[in-house]
Amino acid sequence: MSSIKKEDSSVSLSGTANKWSWEHYKRPEVRDTIIRFCQDGTKQRAFNGDKGWYISSGNGAVRLRSHEDYEDTASKFRTLYATLDLFDPGVFNTSSPWDEKAGKPERPIGIFRDCQAYTLGADIDSIGNIIEDPSIKQAVEDTAKFLVGMLNEAGISKSVHCLYSGGGIYVFIHHALFQAKPEWSPEDREEAFRSLTGAYNMFLADAECKFFELHPEHLGKVKIDKINNQKRKFKCIFSIHKE
Numbered sequence: 001m002s003s004i005k006k007e008d009s010s011v012s013l014s015g016t017a018n019k020w021s022w023e024h025y026k027r028p029e030v031r032d033t034i035i036r037f038c039q040d041g042t043k044q045r046a047f048n049g050d051k052g053w054y055i056s057s058g059n060g061a062v063r064l065r066s067h068e069d070y071e072d073t074a075s076k077f078r079t080l081y082a083t084l085d086l087f088d089p090g091v092f093n094t095s096s097p098w099d100e101k102a103g104k105p106e107r108p109i110g111i112f113r114d115c116q117a118y119t120l121g122a123d124i125d126s127i128g129n130i131i132e133d134p135s136i137k138q139a140v141e142d143t144a145k146f147l148v149g150m151l152n153e154a155g156i157s158k159s160v161h162c163l164y165s166g167g168g169i170y171v172f173i174h175h176a177l178f179q180a181k182p183e184w185s186p187e188d189r190e191e192a193f194r195s196l197t198g199a200y201n202m203f204l205a206d207a208e209c210k211f212f213e214l215h216p217e218h219l220g221k222v223k224i225d226k227i228n229n230q231k232r233k234f235k236c237i238f239s240i241h242k243e
Contacts, residue, residue: 015076016050021240025074030238034080037237038067040175043086043116046231049077050242054105057095064110066092079242081233085110085193086117086175112193112230113186117175120200121234122147123225125168139221144169146211147204147224166241168222170234197228204228 013022024030038045046053046064054062055069064087065073073080091114096105124143128136144162148171151160159174178196180189204226212219235241 011071011075013075016078017076021078022075024240031070033238034236035067035070038082040086042089044089044092045082045086046110047073048081049073050079052077060097061095062098062105063095064092078240080236080239082236084119084121084228084232084234085115087114088116110231112190115189115193117179118193118196119175120173120178120228122171122204123168125223125225127221127223130167136221139218140168142215142218143211143222144171147171147207150207163237165235200228201226
């Protein structure tokens with residue numbers, strides 16, 4: 001554990017955080033952007049670090065971290081993550097005893113029944129060193145362009161956003177397109193978001209297959225992770241890469 005500047009004396013760094021990561025995350029423009037990404041009105045993403053989903057709520061229980069735990073999270077972790085799911089705000093007041101043996105809460109916190117919206121995401125990962133090998137960087141960028149093109153052909157264009165992730169590219173579809181209807185029951189939300197994420201994973205698999213048919217030269221250099229699911233986390237905008 002190490003201390004930082006005098007004006008930040010109330011904050012002590014621990015875990016994987018260091019003085020450089022903390023200096024980065026406390027910059028107002030970085031903090032404000034990450035927090036803005038993590039909330040939309042009352043809807044909120046679960047927020048966490050590279051080794052921490054949960055935060056203590058006392059008496060051996062835990063709750064999900066949220067953007068309101070920004071300072072604690074940024075002072076403990078080098079890499080910051082948020083879920084693709086946006087939850088009911090009440091989820092973040094829900095606690096569960098921690099099961100030490102299983103390494104998770106006794107009762108799940110933040111499930112599709114609590115989901116209010118979902119940011120469908122594609123994690124386009126390089127296979128190899130994207131910095132040292134220009135052909136791998138080209139493969140990653142070509143894959144992202146191809147996927148965005150398929151989404152455009154499906155009628156989704158203004159809601160598509162791309163972001164370099166360090167070792168690849170994230171492609172997001174804005175969560176406003178996939179929101180729960182007010183009349184939906186928790187069971188309706190469970191069914192709808194499970195069906196949505198499953199269908200999109202199949203779409204990504206189809207996109208990857210078509211891409212390699214057209215670009216066999218990129219085989220073995222890039223892949224698309226097809227794991228949109230409950231509490232799927234992506235690195236936050238402006239997060240520092242884990243490596």
